[in-house]
Amino acid sequence: MAATAYSDFCYEIYEQIYRRLERRDEERLRFATKGTARRVLNHDNLLRFFRTLLPPGRTCVDVFGLDETTLVARVYERQLHDFLAILIFSACRIEAARTFTTQLVAQDGWPVVSTRGKEIVRLPVDREDLIELFGNVVAADKFFTKQACFSTVVIRNREEVRVEDPEGQRLPYLEEQPLGKGSFGKVFKVKLARGHFYDPLTGTENPEPKEIARKDYLISAEFRTDRAKGEREIMDKILTSSARTCQNILENFGSLEIGTTTYSLFMPLAICDLRAYMMEHHRARPSTTMERAQVISSAHGLAGGLEFLHTGMMTSDMEEIVCYHMDLKPSNILIFREPVQLANGGVEVRNIWKLSDFGMSRVKIRRQGQGGEREKDFNSWFVRRQKPVVAPSLSATLNRHGEGTYLAPESIASTRSMKSESDVWSLGCVISVVFAYLEEGSDGVELYQDARMAHANADGYDRFFLRGTRFTPTKVHPEVAKWHTRLIDRASQRDEAEGDAVRDMLRYMEEAVFEVNPFKRRGAKEVKQMLLRTYQKYRALGQAQTGEAGGGPGNKQLTPLSKSLWQRLRKRSPSPSCRGNVKGWYLSTSEAYKGCAISPDGSLVAYWTDVKISLYTSQSLSAGEGDVVSPAAEHLLQAPNCIWKSIGLTHRYLVASTTGANFQCYIFDLQRGPAVDAHLDHWYRLDLAPPEIHNVAISHDSKVLACILRDREGEQQPGSILVAPSIPELIRYAKRPPSASTEETTTLNPPVHPDPPPPEPWTLDKIDWPASGVTNLTFAGKDDLYFVVRPELTARSREHKITIVHFSLSTRTQQIVIVESRGLDSSSIAGLFTTFIPFRLDPSTCAVVTRQKRLHIQDLRETETPTTDPTTTTTTGAGVEAIHCDIKNYRVLKLMMTSRDDKMYALGTSTASHKILLLEMTVPRRGDVETELGGGGVGGIREVAQLTGLSYNDEFVERLAEGKTTGEGEGYVLVAALVAQNRRAVYRVGLGGGTVE
Structure with missing residues (x-):
């Protein structure tokens, strides 16, 4: 039939x-x-x-x-x-x-x-x-x-697509992941299906799935009214304008209007924004002159992008478009890694800063020959969303009454008249913050913010100007000039020529940009030219430094050995420039390292840049060239639109996470294969998307992995702890790439009824804080995990406090200790927390240093007790008074606990010097009458060695390896630092006398 x-x-x-x-x-x-x-x-x-x-x-x-x-x-x-x-x-x-x-x-x-x-x-x-x-x-x-x-909808490059009935069509998204929220829109990472991104100019479509960013706006009534009146042509002109010819303006991938409620803009996926790069992904200050030069080069490109918005845009009808951004801030500056053509014909991949959200501000179209102008504020087309509560100077532009950190003084006038000059003020604020970052890293950005907010006339606002009163005019914030002087002085101490370059740039900013009267400000073009001159000075300085080092330690050719690296280091004679039983080594290459890690037994050191991991092992020492080490293995990140975020390291595994458009976790099995020494050849990729990993830690026995994950809904939501009790089981769950040349896996022609995925070999527990605020994730024994919540000061809260959390893996419970200011300490919040270490025999007890001068010994089983400390109080969970001691004559930066919990080793400086010392400290006990360490009584401090070449301002990590764990007969302290070329990066301090007791 x-x-x-x-x-x-x-x-x-x-x-x-x-x-x-x-x-x-x-x-x-x-x-x-x-x-x-x-x-x-x-x-x-x-x-x-x-x-x-x-x-x-x-x-x-x-x-x-x-x-x-x-x-x-x-x-x-x-x-x-x-x-x-x-x-x-x-x-x-x-x-x-x-x-x-x-x-x-x-x-x-x-x-x-x-x-x-x-x-x-x-x-x-x-x-x-x-x-x-x-x-x-x-x-x-x-x-x-x-x-x-x-x-199914097809997105058209640089064109608008309309979906009249959302129920009648489907959107071509294979995956959607939330990335963040702004004042007007939500941002998602979306993967478009093959064939659903069409370029009408070339007549081509995407042959493979394409990952892009999508920002969704809620449409207002004015949006629909303006469409009916033809006013929407302004948006069409922007979308098809010549803005795509400027590499510092975010490219438009088209738009999608869905029914009467939603408008979506499509854009390339960035690695991150400038705020996140400085404050989360690259907190350490750039250590070399060339690194700082590249940041200044990126800022020069940003100024060029702003100049283009103001003077360089044209419609297809040759009408001039003038765009006022009106919301320029670090979180609206996106970072991409793109190839750049060099003068010698070569190509180099660099960080490119791009202005985003420029189309959502105010646009003016000047009609040639008609004697008129049309101006439109795009913000009126979209509904403002509730602003997330974040630190205003770092990501938000809003203070508590709606005025923005980076906005110009005229933004608070009764009759607001914001034009291109207002954008130049905002650009100046960004540049000022960037120079604070160049000198002092993320801590400098926080200190600068704190100084602006602490002014008596700031009234809790974080702005670069002080609002006038009935009797006083509005003026530039005095902390701007003070901080510029501070930055100039620090650069001059390092190098007189660099100090001159910083002075010229920052004093120009004060004279030509930070001007309350907008008509006296210079344009973006002049700022761009000044940044170019500053970059050229930095580049010449960096080249001179590199040239002087042409035959120096950083360029020696090395031949690997197979003997244990640290046995070799121990047996070589101390370097003449080091004091005490200290040996220091240069790295064979000088790169933009952003972090370093040391395995618990001190046998491995890992350094990483945004895209490369370098592992130093027993193959790293050259015969006869004992002052230089080269990496025994390296791994280059192949996944696009992402950078390395954090790394955990033991003698067996290296676990690395990425951030950016691709959130992945990579597990390197360092001891797989026939080689005696560790290598990075065998790795596995674990897809944890969409949550991003912010911190990674591995237990000392290489069995348990712990991570702090960002919430799926955004950075400001409370994160969670991921605990995988078996790394081998995690490896079996992870995806192994089909070949060494690719990091992608695909499945073709899936069955109608696929097998269910295996159960996830980890557990998740919520925490009360955003993942971005968590630091110092540390294992203490087999079942105990600690993390510290970074202190934060905002316009909404001026609390000075540190939160330390103990997480029990066996009971899944969290215990909290809080160290906070009692209102008597007016110093900066950024310097409140210094370092933290758990005890070895008693994991419920920990040591905390605040302000580099105050030691707290705290049992997390205790309850809130009064303290003799006039500036801090401690709150926890059960019954004996905590110990608080002042540290006399020294500033402590790092702590290491011995296996018997009776001594600590510390890295710090004397009060009158910036030179790093290794100190031995006796752990104070309850009942000790002395309240000072280093005062000659209970809890004395002994200088063990000086690490010549390492200074107070350097970023470094440390590890205490005791003799009984190393098998070498004596213990030692290993230090890995992020320093400039021609400076030792790895130090080993022998402690002598066999096992450290």
Whole structure:
């Protein structure tokens, strides 16, 4: 029977289509990609389809007037595959299929137009037109309810696409991950299906899935009104303008208007924004002159981008477009890694800063020859969302009453008149903060913010000006000039020529940019030129330093050895420039290292840049060249649009996480394979998206992995702790790439009923703080985990406090100790927390140093108790008073606990010097009457050694390796530092006397 054959055919085709649907397990989101129906309904299947429609003994010519070959050809010519697929997928009866063939395939007139004047085959089809086509309400309703799955939107590059009925079409997103929220929109990372990103200029579409960013806005009533009045042409001009010719302006990938509620803009995926880069992903200050030069070069490009917005944009009709950003701040400056053409013809990959959200500000179109201008504020088209509560100077532009940190003084005038000069003020604020970062890293940015907010006339606002009163005028914040002087002095102490370069740039900013009267400010072009001159001075200085080092330690050719690195180091004679039982080594290459780690046994050291991990092992020491070490293994990150974020290291595993457009976790099995020494050849990728990993820690026995994860809804939401009790089990769960040359895995033709994924080999526990505020994730024993919540001062809260959390892996409980200011200490919040270390025998007890001068010994089983400390109090959980001691004559920066919990080793300086010392400290006990360390009484401090070349301002990590764990007969302290070229980076201090007791 024809009906039975048709039914069987439809079931078979349904199964084939269903297998190819994207997101098929989510009924409201499932969609067919472009070409799916054409691949399933191929020539042979179309022949079968038409034959199932024939009554017994009849031919296609008898029933439809055309033979079956011609009917198949018509389907291809008229592109009816999707229409037919919907018919089959909606289980329409054979009568509807015959009507389709008669009306749309066999009929000579084309296209078929309804009585309402619409082409019936253009998907999606109106219900009324379907009723007219089929002459049957049931068939029309079935078709209408299923057509969205095959009416998938195609994004058009630099063009606007409109979806009139959101229920009638599907969006082409294979994946969606929230990235953040702003004043007006939410940002997502989306992966577009193959064939659903079309470039009308080239006539091409994406051959593979494409990952891009999407920002969603809520449409206001004015948006719809302006569309009706034709005012929306301004947006169209922006989207198709020449802005794409400037590499420092975020490229537009088109827009999508969905119904009457949502407007989406599509953009390239950035690694991160400038705020996140400085404050989270690269907290250490750039250690070399060339690194600082590259940051200044990026700032020069940013100024060029702003100049382009103000003076360089033209429409296709040669009308001048002037765009005022009006919201320039670090979180609106996105960072990309892109190739840059060099003067010598070569290509170098650099960080490019790009202005984003410029189209959401105010735009003016100057019409040539018409003597008029049109101006439009785009913000009126979209509904402002509730602003997340964050530190204003770092990411938000809003203080508590709505005025922004980076906004110009005229932004608070009764009659606001913000133009290009207002953007230049904001640019000056960003540059000022960037120079604070160049000199002091993220701590400098926080200290600078704290200083602005602490002024008596700031009234809790973080701004670069002080608002006038009835009797005083508005003026530039005095902390700006004070901090500029501080930065100039510090650069001059390092190098007189660098100090001159910083002085010229910052004094120019004070004279030409930080001017309350906007008409006296210089334009973005002049600021760009000044940044260029500053970059050229830095570049020349860096080249001179590198040239002087041409035959120095940093460029020696090394031959690896197979003996234990640290045994070799111990046996070599101390360097003449080091004091005490100290040996120091240069790294063979000088790179923009952003972090370093040491394994618990002191056998491995890892350094990493944004894109490369370098591992130093027993292969790292050169025979006869004992002052230089080169990496035994390196791994270059291949995944696009991301950078290395954090690393955990033991003698067996290195676990690294990325941040940016791709959130991944990589597990390196360092001891797999025949090699004696560790290497980075065997690695596995674990997909934890969308949560981003902020911190990584591995237990000392290499069994347990712990991570702090960002919340799926955004950075400001409370994060969570991930604990994987077995790293080998985690490796079995992870994805292994098919070859060493790729980091992507794909699955083709998945089965209709795929096997369920294996259970996740980890547990998740919520914490009360955002992941970005968590630092010092540390294992203490097998079942105890600590982390510290970084102190934060905002316009909404002036609390000075440190939160230390103990997490028990066995009971899944959290205990908290809080060290906070009692209001008597007016010093900066950024310097409150210094260092932290848990005890070894008693993991419930920890030592904390605050302000570099105050030691706290705290048992987390205790309850809140009064303290003799006039500036701090401690709150916890059970019953004995905590110990508080002043540290006399020294500033302590790092702590290391011995295995018996009776001594600590510290890295610090004397009060009158910046030179780093290794100190031995006796752990004070309850009942000790002395309240000072280093005063000659209980809890004395002994100087063990000086680490020549390492200073107070350097970033470094440390590890105490006791003799009984190293097998070398004596213990030692290993230090790895982030320092400039021609300075020792790795230090080993022998403690002598065998095992450290």
